[in-house]
Amino acid sequence: MSNAEDILKKIENNKEVVGILGLGYVGLPLAVTFAKKNVNIIGFEKSQIKADKVNKGENYIGDVADNDLKNVIASGKLSATSDFARISECDAVIICVPTPLDRFKKPDMRYIESACIEIGRNMKKGTFICLESTTYPTTTEDFMLPVIEKESGLKHGEDFWLAFSPERVDPGNTAYKTENTPKVFGAMTDDGMKIGMAIYKKAIHEVYPVSSPRVAEMVKILENTYRLINISMINEIALLCGKMDIDIWEVIDAAKTKPYGFQAFYPGPGIGGHCIPLDPFYLEYIAKQYQFDLSMIHTAGHIDMMMPHRMTIKIQSALNRHKKSINGSKILFLGVAYKPDIDDERESPALKIMDEVQNKGGLVMYHDPYIPQVKTEDGHEYKSVSYDEIMISDCVVICTNHKSFNAEDIVSKSKLIVDLRNLIKVKSDKVYKL
């Protein structure tokens, strides 16, 4: 029996062990989704604290239901470890590690590289390997393959199989979770395709095969590039509308009445989170290697990079109406999460505006019911203050439109409001809108 037949038989008999590398906002929901379908899952996590939490059934990811985690831990279908040597117990390994940008906005491939080294050194013959982390096209074939072959001494296509299947996790999305979001999957060989489809189909309702990992890699980047350029475009037009005395929010609501060929995007203080501000720049990076300049992504990146600064200028202009400067004024930020109703402030533009306002001498505070404390890029640390501080602030800056924020109450209690999210629908002299 060939290695491929061997693993396919195991999958058929529900005997396969699947390792998931990285138990973060992608890996943990995936691990739980598989384990709920009675697949044997080992979760690999470098943080011993997180691994221990998982093994105790203590959930730390918003998109995972607490009870689901408890149940799959109790049933023994999921266990977590920080011991990567146990990759040798796995028939398949799925990689869900971060792919950040460094401070020069270049891809930071260290997490993928280190995962490949761990896998190469520990895996047994006949292991299926799939990357889910967003990265530039050609990563699987040209970056991962040589590392794994070198570390393992094994040969791709015979001894192991490589594939790519992009995660499509949308934090806070209650309609589309891991199991009911269609999954794109591309393998390097026919055997890899068969094995990967057999594994994923156990947990995911719809797996959509494509002809290669590089196509699957490009799919994910296209999805998020679409979002980046549309948000950047509407941000740029919003800034123009501010000068032309046109309410951009009214424009968008009216444009939405077009029943075809339009999708609404909304302006804001900038783009946050771990996908849209990062993914397109992975593509821009690899494009250079092909002597290719992605001008749309470049331009969108430029707009996005300038947004926090432009928002600081808005705050300055608002205070100017009251004959005040940023320097010495009490400025309260309402909401620092990068989108509503989640507890995640990664890449949040609010933090960048807070840095700039603080550096200009503003007395910065913030209130966010979801986030008790933050540390900004410039190293400033803040704790969420009481909501009532809006009453004694010179300016309140609405950065996140959490559902719990009451527009009427904010207007009645604040002296001056800079609303970057169209939270305040009433007309008021106090309100300065994006």
Added chain:
Amino acid sequence: MSNAEDILKKIENNKEVVGILGLGYVGLPLAVTFAKKNVNIIGFEKSQIKADKVNKGENYIGDVADNDLKNVIASGKLSATSDFARISECDAVIICVPTPLDRFKKPDMRYIESACIEIGRNMKKGTFICLESTTYPTTTEDFMLPVIEKESGLKHGEDFWLAFSPERVDPGNTAYKTENTPKVFGAMTDDGMKIGMAIYKKAIHEVYPVSSPRVAEMVKILENTYRLINISMINEIALLCGKMDIDIWEVIDAAKTKPYGFQAFYPGPGIGGHCIPLDPFYLEYIAKQYQFDLSMIHTAGHIDMMMPHRMTIKIQSALNRHKKSINGSKILFLGVAYKPDIDDERESPALKIMDEVQNKGGLVMYHDPYIPQVKTEDGHEYKSVSYDEIMISDCVVICTNHKSFNAEDIVSKSKLIVDLRNLIKVKSDKVYKL
């Protein structure tokens, strides 16, 4: 009774006469839609030939049903004239004139200006005036108003009312026609709003009021800017995919499986028609007056402008495989319409590619079942040749994916194909794809 009460009463009693200026692809469908609802319509059209055709019930616009036109002419509800003095008979005037760009891509406002002069010189007191032509925000208030006041000697708000309501005609769209496409409407005064809503509601199922003409003007430009930047983005990524050995069409089909937050756009040889390649540049133009640079539109425009040239290079590369040059080769273009199944070649990128190929010494022919003859920007004139010419052509370039084109037949009969529309789904050595 005030002028406003007077016209509102007329509208209520179905006594109002509505003039429609310009009986082109926007004006004629609108005129017929109104007349079908028993509104008295006078169509004003500078071309005596077109006016005569309308009066004889001879339809020349694809989106108008021949019988609808015949019926409203027979019932007397619609009549056409080239005599603009008859504007004096109208209670309301709707302007549907072209708003092209000049050869330096600057707005050509002459049609709107001349319409305003005709109206100002001929209208009676108490006339409602609405512009439907796409134009930059502030046109109605800052460009039209002074011209009409000057020519008429009348005063806005008392003697006449100005408004803007963007046309949303999508040529060839069979699901959404004039009457069932929601219509955005913005007037300068409350009276103008009341009158305009009362008129439009007779013909259009859903009229969506906004607070000012400039908001309505921006709505239309936002809709088409959205399309411009997304098509440009996918064109740029398609060119990169060509270098990376990634099938962009496969990528888009896979990305479409994402059930939220994605709308598919497809690459092509460039953007054609009378909206998307023009409208955003109206906004770019006015933005300059506000010291504002619309970098996304600028970048998208740059990509779009280069597409025909890049397609010419694709043709050159394809011929190179056969050790041929463009110079001296027979090159047949299949489809010159700017989109499938319509008879309109305005701004079609096919014509620009034909010009460049011809200028490089190519022996250019085209076949399009919808378009018997064309004249390019460089002044070359062509007549559609027989489809069978594909058999004796050195290269066939698919520029429009008309439904009537049979991919299998084209592959079997052609020597070499450059497919810019993903018409050919089979793999073949003969086919060179965008």
